[in-house]
Amino acid sequence: MNDMTPHRPARDAARVDLVLVADMVERGARVLDVGCGDGQLLRMLTEERGVDGRGIELSQRGVNDCVAKGLSVIQGDADADLLAYPDDAFDYVILSQTLQATRQPRIVLENMLRIGRRAIVSFPNFGHWRIRAQLALRGRMPVTENLAHSWYDTPNIHFCTIRDFVALAGEVEAKIERAVALDSGGAPIGFKAPWAFWNLFGEQAVFLLSRDRR
């Protein structure tokens, strides 16, 4: 256990991110929020959408905050604790800004789609032009306002770009039901652009996946 939190977007962006995720969840659904932090999203889903919500959180402080709010949250992490859940235990499994901090992102995603009918994944896009520019022009590992860790102390060990994620979704045979890219102001990029455009200008992305039943 450590106090390092994975990437958390700036305040306003976080709200948009959470609202976007919440909008993808049907009322009354069974939801598992992996990496639920202090329970902000779970609480929003419980109060506004009447979901039966559960959470997993790494930090003791986060778990305590959640328990104090009356949320059912266990201390654990995505890599270790998803394995113990039975198939189809949830309607949605949410991984919010945490994928890049897992040891085995592919296995985590596969488990999400095993225990949930749908998976919602939000993550920072490492293909954003500012990040590309830092690497290309300065030749240094990117450090931005939203990705404030240096390479040697970051908990974010598996960054990916939007296009990388689309490829991973294909590899685990997930169907992309919805995808939204957010610009640096936290606003959704309001038109259907090719992946390449989103990959350059989207600072974050939110994907709604389901099992591909081909």
Place this chain on the structure above:
Amino acid sequence: MLDAAAMRGEATPMREADQPQSLLMRFGADRPLAMDAGVALAPFQIAYQTYGTLNADKSNAVLVCHALTGDQHVANVHPVTGKEGWWEVMIGPGKPIDTDRYFVICPNVIGACMGSTGPASTNPATGRPYGLDLPVVTIPDMVRAQAMLIDALGVETLFCVIGGSMGGMQVLQWAAAYPTRVFSAIPIATASRHSSQNIAFHEVGRQAVMADPDWRGGRYHEAGVRPEKGLGVARMAAHITYLSDAALHAKFGRRLQNREAPTFSFDADFQIESYLRHQGRAFVQRFDANTYLYLTRAMDYFDLAADHGGRLAGAFKDTRTRFCVVSFTSDWLFPTAESRAVVHALNACGASVSFVEIDTDKGHDAFLLDVPELFSTTRGFLAAAARARGLR
């Protein structure tokens, strides 16, 4: 024949066994306790303490289950030792288990020595202490007896059942055996089964007691003696398992006890030796040796999964109880993995479960000590459960 304290009419363990300074519920021949050993125990009695007030619709009762060497005196001065209750940090007005709000019930378990029927109690058939004539007691027996007490108190559903270590085993057993009677449950520093290592430690303790010539096959009461040496050694060995290497080293290191240099003898040169000897001596003044045999055995036999076809999840099928499982990082007697196994089983049946592993160097005993994270977790969980229960 007890001792000077008894002659003066002061409380002693043996006196407490039959006539405790506690509330007492007697169950006559018409209400026997069906024990796992296949015996219907009657009559029997349960000594218990209560704190706070039961509300009009009897929905605010919290059952506190005590550990191996605990008893019902959870939040009042102990009648034998004169020390404060063993969980005063947790229970009282304004405390995490707030007696201004909840009605707290703490019974002495069956098999113990502070007033509930146990090996030190007088066997009505013989007029002598039961000794080893009492059937072996199990965790389910303890819980079955507690359910009879709760019935007698007119409480249908407990708002919460909470306890650590052996108390946590009772919490799990309550949730498994009486799912509709347990609104919320807080098992702390416990396990769904006793591990081989833990059975081994207990066996060492029991052999120490039984190797003491004063044990006399469990009939020491009639002989006017007590196996103090054996029970003291059992306590010393067990006490080590309740702490952690780090905590012991921080507290005692290799420091010497009231001396400048080793004495080249087998005196208690080191502070840790002196401390353990003190723990052993203090323990035998308040605890019955046969009770130690019975309660350690009860823990050894506990295996919740085995009672449900080998699947722990089977114990909690369709449960609607809200769980908050707590473990401590430095607890090597009931390590976090044991709690996690319970959590995984609860997850597998879709139960509402929270789980906190608290970072502390205090070892297994952390659940009894001033650990703020335990208090904040308990407080928050209970507050949310109270909202869900509609408690004001």
